[in-house]
Amino acid sequence: MDAALLTVGNELLSGDTENTNATWLASELSARGVAVKRILVVPDESDVITGFVRSFSDSFDAVIVTGGLGQTPDDVTMESVARGFEQPLEPNELARTDIERTVAEFERHRPNLDIDVDIESEAALPAGARALINEPGLSPGCVIENVYVLPGIPEEMRAMFESIAAEFSGTIRRRTLYTTDPESMLIETLTDARDRFDVSIGCYPDNHAGHNRLQLTGTDDNELDSAVAWLRERVTIDTDRE
Known part of the structure; x- marks a missing residue:
């Protein structure tokens, strides 16, 4: 929907x-x-x-x-x-x-x-x-x-x-990660993730909190979980937000 x-x-x-x-x-x-x-x-x-x-x-x-x-x-x-x-x-x-x-x-x-x-x-x-x-x-x-x-x-x-x-209901699913890596260091990784997985990825800086929020959106839970796991190995996760 x-x-x-x-x-x-x-x-x-x-x-x-x-x-x-x-x-x-x-x-x-x-x-x-x-x-x-x-x-x-x-x-x-x-x-x-x-x-x-x-x-x-x-x-x-x-x-x-x-x-x-x-x-x-x-x-x-x-x-x-x-x-x-x-x-x-x-x-x-x-x-x-x-x-x-x-x-x-x-x-x-x-x-x-x-x-x-x-x-x-x-x-x-x-x-x-x-x-x-x-x-x-x-x-x-x-x-x-x-x-x-x-x-x-x-x-x-x-x-x-x-x-x-x-x-109201639909098939859109979301996953969220928080990383302390600067946005400029994430460009190549996020582009690669977008090309590898059938998901959309948004990066939303929060300079006050000192992290970037990565929002992954898709319709397949397995695809989303795979993308999250792949990103976890390549970005610095803000453990305070886990």
Whole structure:
């Protein structure tokens, strides 16, 4: 399985908010063997979101969209996704029931605060979509074909992803080595390893920690293990990280 991440929000593009959602999702997907092929940040602009939803849906096995759910003027993600699949927005019964429960719970705990929620609009999802309940929050997500729409608030996004995590799996496997050899001394060895074994090898320096991280990626466990064993005989392993 390969996947693309589409994170929505002007605040991400301006640097006002760190894009922790993309990092967290990429890590979770990679741990499940999924190959994350694209991570893209787009503004709160409907035409832009719709265009990338269409192209990513055609190009990848799964697309995860985060951000821009709700009823404020900049929350245009759900309608943009609906346009991408040429579907109208319509109230979803499961989403409506959960929103009503959430509002009632809020009112019980804060009876002096009058909240105004347009439940019908909040529960509107693309026709034919599967609703994803937002346990810690209000705005629901959804799944339509191979596109998963999740909230942008990290706590809500993570909880919703956990409810669908079992739907993501792949054959990508990883091994990690740490070496104290300088990067300039590793070029020939890593090139040779890449040519000998059916694996991808990345070298990521960490000058503060005083080592280089070698990331080996492939689909065959035996090939990965052979490459690791071969490298162990040729580079200086950082035993503090073993």
